[in-house]
Amino acid sequence: MDNEKPxxxxxxxxxxxxxxxxxxxxxxxxxLDVAAVSYHLLHKERPLTKAIAEFLELSPEQLRxxxxxxxxxxxxxxxxxxxxxxxxxxxxxxLKPRSKKEYDGREYRHDRLGYYFWQQNKTEIAQAICGQSxxxxxxxxxxxxxxxxxxxxxxxxxxxxxxxxxxxxxxxFTEARNHDAVTAFIADISELFQPQINMEILSSSDWQARLExxxxxxxxxxxxxxxxxxxxxxxxxxxQPQPLEQYWHYALACAEQALxxxxxxxxxxxxxxxxxxxxxxxxxxxxxxxxxxxxxxxxPQLFILEDMTGAGKTEAALTLTxxxxxxxxxxxxxxxLPTMATSNAMFDRVADHYTQMVKLGEGEQVSITLxxxxxxxxxxxxxxxxxxxxxxxxxxxxxxxxxxxxNAWLADSRKKALLAPVGVGTIDQALLAVLPxxxxxxxxxxxxxxxxxxDEIHAADEYMLALLESLLSLHLHQGGSVILLTATLSQxxxxxxxxxxQQAAGLAPVMPSQDHFPLATQVAIDKAPALKETxxxxxxxxxxxxxxxMLTQFDDCLATVLTAVAKGQCVVWIRNTVDDAREAYExxxxxxxxxxxxxxxxxxxxxxxxxxIEKTVLDNxxxxxxxxxxxxRVLVATQVFQxxxxxxxxxMISDICPIDDLIQRAGRLHRHKRNKQGAYIAQGDDERxxxxxxxxxxxxxxxxxxxxxxxxxxPTQFVYRSPGRLWLGLRKLRQLGEIxxxxxxxELVEAVYSDEALAQIPTALQPMEExxxxxxxxxxxxxxxxxxxWKYGYCDRSADYWFDDETDISTRYNDIxxxxxxxxxxxxxxxxxxxxxxxxxVALSTVKLSKGKYAEQLAPLPERLEPALTKLIxxxxxxxxxxxxxxxNDSRFAYSEEKGFYERPQEAT
Numbered sequence: 016m017d018n019e020k021p022x023x024x025x026x027x028x029x030x031x032x033x034x035x036x037x038x039x040x041x042x043x044x045x046x047l048d049v050a051a052v053s054y055h056l057l058h059k060e061r062p063l064t065k066a067i068a069e070f071l072e073l074s075p076e077q078l079r080x081x082x083x084x085x086x087x088x089x090x091x092x093x094x095x096x097x098x099x100x101x102x103x104x105x106x107x108x109x110l111k112p113r114s115k116k117e118y119d120g121r122e123y124r125h126d127r128l129g130y131y132f133w134q135q136n137k138t139e140i141a142q143a144i145c146g147q148s149x150x151x152x153x154x155x156x157x158x159x160x161x162x163x164x165x166x167x168x169x170x171x172x173x174x175x176x177x178x179x180x181x182x183x184x185x186x187x188f189t190e191a192r193n194h195d196a197v198t199a200f201i202a203d204i205s206e207l208f209q210p211q212i213n214m215e216i217l218s219s220s221d222w223q224a225r226l227e228x229x230x231x232x233x234x235x236x237x238x239x240x241x242x243x244x245x246x247x248x249x250x251x252x253x254x255q256p257q258p259l260e261q262y263w264h265y266a267l268a269c270a271e272q273a274l275x276x277x278x279x280x281x282x283x284x285x286x287x288x289x290x291x292x293x294x295x296x297x298x299x300x301x302x303x304x305x306x307x308x309x310x311x312x313x314x315p316q317l318f319i320l321e322d323m324t325g326a327g328k329t330e331a332a333l334t335l336t337x338x339x340x341x342x343x344x345x346x347x348x349x350x351x352l353p354t355m356a357t358s359n360a361m362f363d364r365v366a367d368h369y370t371q372m373v374k375l376g377e378g379e380q381v382s383i384t385l386x387x388x389x390x391x392x393x394x395x396x397x398x399x400x401x402x403x404x405x406x407x408x409x410x411x412x413x414x415x416x417x418x419x420x421x422n423a424w425l426a427d428s429r430k431k432a433l434l435a436p437v438g439v440g441t442i443d444q445a446l447l448a449v450l451p452x453x454x455x456x457x458x459x460x461x462x463x464x465x466x467x468x469x470d471e472i473h474a475a476d477e478y479m480l481a482l483l484e485s486l487l488s489l490h491l492h493q494g495g496s497v498i499l500l501t502a503t504l505s506q507x508x509x510x511x512x513x514x515x516x517q518q519a520a521g522l523a524p525v526m527p528s529q530d531h532f533p534l535a536t537q538v539a540i541d542k543a544p545a546l547k548e549t550x551x552x553x554x555x556x557x558x559x560x561x562x563x564x565m566l567t568q569f570d571d572c573l574a575t576v577l578t579a580v581a582k583g584q585c586v587v588w589i590r591n592t593v594d595d596a597r598e599a600y601e602x603x604x605x606x607x608x609x610x611x612x613x614x615x616x617x618x619x620x621x622x623x624x625x626x627x628i629e630k631t632v633l634d635n636x637x638x639x640x641x642x643x644x645x646x647x648r649v650l651v652a653t654q655v656f657q658x659x660x661x662x663x664x665x666x667m668i669s670d671i672c673p674i675d676d677l678i679q680r681a682g683r684l685h686r687h688k689r690n691k692q693g694a695y696i697a698q699g700d701d702e703r704x705x706x707x708x709x710x711x712x713x714x715x716x717x718x719x720x721x722x723x724x725x726x727x728x729x730p731t732q733f734v735y736r737s738p739g740r741l742w743l744g745l746r747k748l749r750q751l752g753e754i755x756x757x758x759x760x761x762e763l764v765e766a767v768y769s770d771e772a773l774a775q776i777p778t779a780l781q782p783m784e785e786x787x788x789x790x791x792x793x794x795x796x797x798x799x800x801x802x803x804x805w806k807y808g809y810c811d812r813s814a815d816y817w818f819d820d821e822t823d824i825s826t827r828y829n830d831i832x833x834x835x836x837x838x839x840x841x842x843x844x845x846x847x848x849x850x851x852x853x854x855x856x857v858a859l860s861t862v863k864l865s866k867g868k869y870a871e872q873l874a875p876l877p878e879r880l881e882p883a884l885t886k887l888i889x890x891x892x893x894x895x896x897x898x899x900x901x902x903x904n905d906s907r908f909a910y911s912e913e914k915g916f917y918e919r920p921q922e923a924t
Contacts, residue, residue: 227808235460
């Protein structure tokens, strides 16, 4: 009888809180739950299903049947007696295991034990897929290698490939009875699904190579299906045996309900694009006209849009995205910004547009996810939902349950934004898809067939650029398109990005050559010409000139600020380091008549305070700010100012920095037209005095000595390692006397970054340039070495090491190792994040600090608060990877809403 099958003596899920339902879930049924979710995820009409099936030369139904059989075997390792011993109290009807070794959640988790069972039964699995016996020895080896690719996809369902080394001790975790149960389960699952894949296909090396290429997406599907299939809200525990076929129909119904509730498999219905004017309430810029009319199709495409700040690149990108989705080239999009602050600012613009892109059913809300900071918009837009009922009891301290992993992952909306149909976040979350970090395949699946829009791409360092190249290459192969937005991109960078896309498509590289600015570049893979450059007309209203003047002394900068304040102007002073910014801020506080109108903005604020500062800056320096709000207002900031805020200064001072950064900073000087009183005007000319960008820089030397920069600007040289490039930029600015955009855009950038320009760096500065170049090449090589090696497919050979999801594998190069520091208060014996927020209190209370200089020097928590710390980690599991800091308990360092993190002044002894 079916209920006497040996596999019915094994539990797959057990409850941490038994309650009124069954206390455990049959292992066989959990496997079918996950297969049922997979069945619906691979619906024959889904673009992902069609794409994978077509690539593998299978019908969608063949793919679905094969995958359901394979995914049913994802938890074979739980049949090991060592695993079953982890929960002996759930029922007397289950196996009474007697393994020789205790379960080892570090080295021999159930996923690795599953590979052991898989190897023991590889002949039965291969024959079940083929529907016949394997006769040829050569064919048998080839089939086993191909089936092993499938094994890696499903056995890696906890987010990283399984270690395939099988030492002798593996047998000690099992008994003969376990093998009998596994064999019986494989046989009955085979009978249920009957994959029937031709033996010639399985033995083909070409088909194996194709399977390895899509194994990354299949591995992501396995993680996702296991998560949903473990949700006891939709899949309640069933402990009583029943025939597998009978339970299968029940599981299919449960899976359908689960997927209807979530947005994890929902593809938005896109309204056909008609005209730019039907969507946006203003006349299009030349770039936007191009985006609305350029020829596109349903194939992957790369676009690089270069234009001035304020030229409407965002709307142009959204227009292109709308057209690509309407053409069937994409199922969603992810808008990646350089910083969290910029992603917060972008959310509203993207969300407003998205409501006009998609067709909604009655009572349906737009599903869009932001990486933090969207809570004030939840009334209008619904974040991607996922739920979990009963919490599974932990298997082992080193082997967290699926529900625990799922909850931790989805609790971080930075990651969740990748799975939603539309997400807004940082570029880093997308770049992590090419690094060997747990759940990397889930990130990759979330980006599948999406348009990736990355803004301010010129800000990418060499490390990030190498990761971006890997992502571009991979994204093309998973049917995605990419739109890169930039104001100032060197010719070399543009050529490099175009070449990566063409090489990934197997095309002979055609290099871009136009030096016009603004410019739109399109790289297609299936039409001639493969590369098309379109010069974009320059708008008269966008043409602006900013005079440049030099200040060589700190006191000159102070005097300039104080003079402007006395005139009732608002001033922005940008420093290159946090310490320099704090010095300027503290000095101004003692000199200003109204110090409360002076603000500090840098990277050492917790996210909650950064958001408050951003609001203050936008209120007082933004487009709609009034004369009374702007008058005598001063902002001292670091580079975060140029990265994030749509602010407008009457007067600006900037420390010397790379030419592209100076262009960005100058773009926020007289950014909006105003009358003499400082009020915004929509028409006419700006009535303020002509803008001047004051550059705080060393005295000019035609033949500088080696210490030209470091002599008085040591912190700047520490940040920008090539004084030669700063000298080149300063030389060009002295020649021009102004920054005239867009006329000077190419000239300024190429005057620093072209090979011809770099050859003109003065002799005394050449050694530092050579050192900088060597460091740059090393950084690029390090990034490439960190990237996953895609040719091996999803397996343990694709990277030397795979890291936990919370391990800090950086997407940006930094000489200084940083640590996430969580600021907490003590309240009635408990530790609580200092930012009060129901959902994102941890994220909003976190600041990133240098590990050696600051984080390791912070005062440790008192021993009496150890129980409180344990409770905090139970409430927020990812906190265990952070440094917990109680500022009130630290005599050396402090934190305030006005200053951020700082070192307390030490009394003289």
